[in-house]
Amino acid sequence: METFVFPNTIQFGSGSVSALPGALADLGAKRPLLVTDPGLLENGLFSDILDASNLKGSAVFSEVDANPSEANVRKGVEAFLSENCDCIVGVGGGSALDAAKGIRLLAYHEGPLRDYGIREKGWSRMTQPMPEMIAIPTTAGTGSEVARGALLIEETEGAKIAVVGPLLFPSMSICDPELTVGLPKGLTAGTGMDALTHCVEECLSPQFNPIVEGLALEGVRRATTSILRAYKDGSDIEARSNMMVAAMLGGMGFAKGLGVIHSLSHAIGGLFGGHHGTLNAVLLPACLEFNRDFCLPKFRLLAQAAGISVEGVDDDSCADRFIEYIERLNTDLQITLRLQELGINESDLDRLAEYSMKDHCHLTNPRKPTQGDFKDLLRKQL
Secondary structure (H helix, E strand, O other): OOOOOOOOOEEEOOOHHHHHHHHHHHOOOOOEEEEOOHHHHHHOHHHHHHHHHOOOOOEEEOOOOOOOEHHHHHHHHHHHHHOOOOEEEEEEOHHHHHHHHHHHHHOOOOOOHHHHEHHHOHHHHOOOOOOEEEEEEOOOOOOHHHOOEEEEEOOOOOOEEEEEOHHHOOOEEEEOHHHHOOOOHHHHHHHHHHHHHHHHHHHHOOOOOHHHHHHHHHHHHHHHHHHHHHHHOOOOHHHHHHHHHHHHHHHHHHHHOOOHHHHHHHHHHHHHOOOHHHHHHHHHHHHHHHHHHHOHHHHHHHHHHOOOOOOOOOHHHHHHHHHHHHHHHHHHOOOOOOHHHHOOOHHHHHHHHHHHHHOOHHHHOOOOOOHHHHHHHHHOOO
């Protein structure tokens, strides 16, 4: 028996950020803590959002790293309590939204963050009420705005862990594609490939969830038809809307599980940094090759969703064409990162492989990896 849950309330559309005051009123919230990141403060987008929603003068917390940490979360909790806030509004990419979820959790829960990790069955410890939260994404990648978890670096081992539980679903998500129009090309590429990778790994996961499989393939279709358009013309609102939908579909699909790509990118991001979506992009081709013989028929579905002609060809050729397509897409998006650029050398691979094995995402990979497999996959990207 399987359980399928999609409880999100989502307001979607250009200009929908103006619905924020009404959403807060519906939740009975009067004093929000606005959680964002330094980049949004610097480029003026956060100020524009405050203007559009009449929230100037609200408490703001922006000490959020690109890979948010437990230290970030605890400082945010201090701000939440000292400002006498009664709800949280996360504004930004996955980093800000995940930090907001961490603040929401630890505002009234004690203990280290690792106690709430997915591998510790941390959802069973989420017993106290949590403040209401509204998620407003300004990128189209992570899907955190509709997901029941957060990725955070816990402070004991410095590892990136997934904190997951049904109480972490945002109370409401406001998804306004206009907020992504000014996104730089590099972030458009990295976040877009993050959304695409989510959908691809969810499709390949052997877990039974036909609802998510359909969502994932639709996410692949929307992402592959729109990512290059959004990259080349950042003002293409139709492409931006499609990418935001693809990100949402990927976020809704986390219940089916991900795979080795995310175990690797979580380990790299936790220990060495780097943009999560860009890491996923560069790892994607080799990891697809690693998995191909264990989920070969799925590549036909992925290729068809991506608009690749596969009529009259066998499953092996479908896999070849889809993997080649991803490689070309990375090239077109100018995603060329090598792990050495992050300071990673051969001597670091054992530790990274060990942390990858500790990550939960590979538990739903179609091929069960070993620590040696992880090391080999990492070596390909040096």
